[in-house]
Amino acid sequence: MIKYSIKRILSLIPVIFAISIVLFSLTKIMPGDPVSMMIPTSAKPEQIPQLREEITKQLGLDKSLPEQYVAWIGNVAQGELGFSSWKNDDVKNVIANPLKNTVILNFFVLIFSLTISITAGIRSAVKKNSFVDQFWQVFSLICMSVPTFFIGLCLVFVFALRLGWLPSNGMPVDGSGLGEWVRFLVLPVVTLTITSLASTVRYVRNAMLDALSQDYIRTARSKGLSEKVVVYSHAFRNALIPIVTVVIAQIGTLFGGSMITESVFVWDGMGSTLLTALNRRDFYLVIAMNMFYAVVYLISNFIADLTYALVDPRIKLD
Numbered sequence: 001m002i003k004y005s006i007k008r009i010l011s012l013i014p015v016i017f018a019i020s021i022v023l024f025s026l027t028k029i030m031p032g033d034p035v036s037m038m039i040p041t042s043a044k045p046e047q048i049p050q051l052r053e054e055i056t057k058q059l060g061l062d063k064s065l066p067e068q069y070v071a072w073i074g075n076v077a078q079g080e081l082g083f084s085s086w087k088n089d090d091v092k093n094v095i096a097n098p099l100k101n102t103v104i105l106n107f108f109v110l111i112f113s114l115t116i117s118i119t120a121g122i123r124s125a126v127k128k129n130s131f132v133d134q135f136w137q138v139f140s141l142i143c144m145s146v147p148t149f150f151i152g153l154c155l156v157f158v159f160a161l162r163l164g165w166l167p168s169n170g171m172p173v174d175g176s177g178l179g180e181w182v183r184f185l186v187l188p189v190v191t192l193t194i195t196s197l198a199s200t201v202r203y204v205r206n207a208m209l210d211a212l213s214q215d216y217i218r219t220a221r222s223k224g225l226s227e228k229v230v231v232y233s234h235a236f237r238n239a240l241i242p243i244v245t246v247v248i249a250q251i252g253t254l255f256g257g258s259m260i261t262e263s264v265f266v267w268d269g270m271g272s273t274l275l276t277a278l279n280r281r282d283f284y285l286v287i288a289m290n291m292f293y294a295v296v297y298l299i300s301n302f303i304a305d306l307t308y309a310l311v312d313p314r315i316k317l318d
Contacts, residue, residue: 005306008302008305009302012298012302015298016291016294016295016298017073019291019294020073020076020291021069023287023290023291023294024068024069024072024287025065027283027286027287027290028065028068028283030278030281030283030286031281032281033281034059034061034085034280034281034282034283035052035055035056035059035061035085036052037085037086037280037281037282038055038085038088039051039052039055055085058083059083059085059284060072072284072287076288076291079092080092081095081284081288082284082285082287082288083284084277084282084284084285085280085281085282085283085284085285086276086277086280086282086285087282087285091284091285091288092288094273094285095270095273095285095288095289095292097268098268098269098270098272098273099255099270101171101267101268101269102255102262102269102270102271103255104181104185105185105188105189105192105262105267105269106192106255108185108189109189109192109193109196110250110251112189112193113192113193113196113197113200113250114200114247114250116193116197116201117196117197117200117201117203117204117246118204118243120132120136120197120201120204120205121136121200121201121202121203121204121205121207121208122204122205122208122231122232122236124136124137124201124205124208125204125205125206125208125209125212126208126212126227126231128209133205136201136202136205137202139197139198139201140197140198140199140201140202141198142198143194143195143197143198144198144199147260148191148192148195148258148260148261148264149260149261149263149264151191151194151195152187152188152191152260152261152264152265153264155187155190155191156168156169156187156264156265159186159187160187166183166184166186166187167183167184167187168187168265169264169265169266169267170184170265170266171184171266171267171268172184187265188261188262188264188265188267191261191264191265192258192261195261196250200246200250203242203243203246204239204243204246206242207239207241207242207243208235208236208239210239211234211235211236211238211239212231212235214235214238216234216238217230217234217235220234241308244304244307244308245304248300248301248303248304248307249300251300251303252296252297252300255270255292255293255296258271259271259272259274259275263275270289273285273289274286274289274290277289
């Protein structure tokens with residue numbers, strides 16, 4: 001396990017470098033001019049050329065692309081992610097608060113979606129073709145077909161505009177108590193949970209159906225074991241590998257954010273920040289956030305590989 005872990009970690013280094021080169025190149029060919037975004041609207045026409053030159057040097061855009069990349073990757077290695085032309089601040093300071101908000105939001109989504117999807121998926125598989133199974137099948141198909149923003153807007157219309165129980169958008173002010181945070185979290189959490197359930201319930205159900213159709217399940221039942229023991233001690237344990245894949249993918253979204261949902265509910269998270277950064281042509285903020293996502297998902301896949309060996313001893317890591 002240790003030898004495999006070291007080999008995988010070393011193999012991730014060139015992958016991260018390759019991703020950084022691709023992201024840096026793609027970001028640089030994006031249309032738009034971050035320098036123009038930073039020039040104050042109050043600047044006089046005769047001041048603009050000098051301001052443009054100063055800002056260009058400040059951002060390091062007066063150098064060639066290879067020099068810009070080397071300077072950027074060197075700063076990243078030292079913990080400096082660059083300068084945000086949108087916020088006029090260091091990138092690490094810009095993303096600190098949105099990252100916290102995204103983790104808070106998606107933590108509850110992860111807990112609710114996994115709890116409901118695993119419970120509903122197991123029940124649907126055990127009671128195949130029953131009302132419960134058909135309900136979750138129809139529910140999944142509807143939610144997969146309906147856009148996320150439509151689900152969010154429907155919830156806003158019912159619970160915020162019609163009933164007035166919850167705020168339609170925004171975030172709690174600094175110093176708000178737990179109750180205020182809960183009021184603002186309910187609608188975006190429910191929206192993302194419904195969207196997540198659309199696929200995860202079907203995934204768990206199919207994994208359980210496959211496990212329940214195996215010969216060892218028939219053997220366990222023929223020995224007179226109770227249905228709970230058969231389902232949870234035998235079938236569920238052997239269905240964990242595909243379920244672990246879903247769980248690890250969900251953990252990756254803890255830090256990724258959701259552009260659509262965060263935009264609908266005006267939630268100051270990573271997704272909405274990235275969308276604004278793209279619109280404002282904030283190149284270094286876009287690169288840093290995309291690199292962050294790439295590293296998170298690479299680490300998630302690495303953890304998934306290690307988890308497979310722990311879940312199923314038959315899997316050997318070489």
